[in-house]
C-alpha cells in the first residue's frame with residue numbers, strides 16, 4: 001500500500017532534549033518569557049536566511065520587495081528594511097509602519113483597490129509610488145497632486161489578459177477588481193501623459209501561493225513581454241517594472257518546496273532580453289508569504305485532553321480566532337492539516353492519533369484533524385508551523401472575546 005502523502009520536512013527550527021528551539025531558546029522557556037500562551041513567534045535568523053537564499057537564486061539585478069500584508073508586525077518590517085530593496089503596502093496603516101523604518105520612500109509602493117482620497121494624499125505627501133488601479137483613481141490622484149503641488153509618482157497596475165496558472169488565489173486575468181485591463185492601457189498611458197504626473201512604470205500581480213515553478217516562470221515571461229509591448233505608449237521610460245510574485249510555501253501533505261533555482265535561471269534569460277531594449281528599468285518582484293511564512297510558529301498549550309467515542313481530543317488555548325488559515329477557514333475548499341507538532345515532546349516514541357481543537361464553541365475551531373503525533377499531556381505546547389504569513393492579522397481576533405495573542409520576534 002502506498003504511504004499517505006506527508007508534510008514537507010519542517011527543519012527550520014532545531015530540536016534539543018525533545019524540545020523545539022526557537023531563536024536558540026527552548027520553547028517552554030520562551031513561553032515563560034512571554035508570560036502566557038498563545039503567541040506567535042518569528043525567527044529573525046530564518047528571515048535573514050530566506051532573503052539570502054532567494055538572492056542567491058535570483059538574477060543579481062532583480063529587486064526584491066516585501067509585501068507587508070503577509071505580516072505587518074513592526075519589528076518584522078524593521079528587520080526586513082535591512083534585507084530587502086523595497087516595501088509594497090496596501091493601506092495608510094501599513095504605510096505608517098513602513099515609514100518608521102529606514103526604507104526610503106522612493107522604494108515603497110502602495111497598491112489595492114478603493115484607496116480613499118485621504119490615503120492617496122498621505123501617500124503623495126510621503127513620496128511613495130501609487131500603483132493606480134482604475135481611471136477614477138488616476139483622476140483623483142491628479143487632482144490631489146495639483147492641489148498640493150507635489151507631483152505624484154504613479155505606476156499603472158495592469159490586469160493582464162493572462163492568468164497565473166495553478167495559483168492558490170488568482171488576482172489577474174479575466175474580470176478583476178484589481179488594476180486596469182491590459183486592453184485599456186494605451187488609453188491610461190495617454191491620460192498620464194496629459195496629466196502632470198511622475199510616471200514610474202507598471203505593476204502586474206497575478207496571484208498568490210503558487211508552488212509550480214513552470215507557472216511562475218510563464219507569468220514572469222508574459223509580464224516582461226507585456227511591458228515591452230506597452231513601452232512604446234509610455235510617457236517616459238519605464239523606471240520600475242514590478243512583475244509580482246506569488247511564490248508559495250508548502251502547507252499541506254504532498255506539497256513540496258518551490259524550485260527557486262529554476263525560476264531564477266529562467267528569469268535571468270527573460271530579464272536579459274527585456275533589458276536589451278530597456279536597460280534602465282528596475283525589475284522588481286514582491287513577495288510576502290515566501291519571505292516570512294516559514295519563519296513563524298503559532299504556539300498554544302494543551303488545556304484539556306479528553307476522549308469522545310474512541311477519539312482523542314487535545315483542547316488547546318488557541319485556535320481560529322488567532323489563526324484562521326490553520327483552522328481551514330481562510331480560502332480552503334477541503335480542510336487539510338497544517339504541519340503541527342508537540343513542541344515539548346518532539347520525538348516521543350509513543351504516538352497516538354489526535355484531534356487538536358481550540359477553545360471556541362464552534363466545530364470550525366480545529367488545528368489538527370486525526371493527526372498521528374507523539375503523545376501529549378495537559379501542559380504540553382503545541383505549535384503550528386508555516387504561520388509567519390497571513391496569521392494573526394488575517395484572523396477574526398474578536399470572535400468569542402478570547403484574549404489576544406502576543407507576537408514576538410526572536
Ligand SMILES: *Cc1c(COP(=O)(O)O)cnc(C)c1O
Pocket residue numbers: 067069070088111205207208209245246247286287288289290389
Ligand atoms: C497579497 C499581495 C502580495 C503578497 O502575496 P504573497 O502571496 O504573500 O507573496 C503582493 N502583492 C500584492 C499586490 C498583493 O495583493
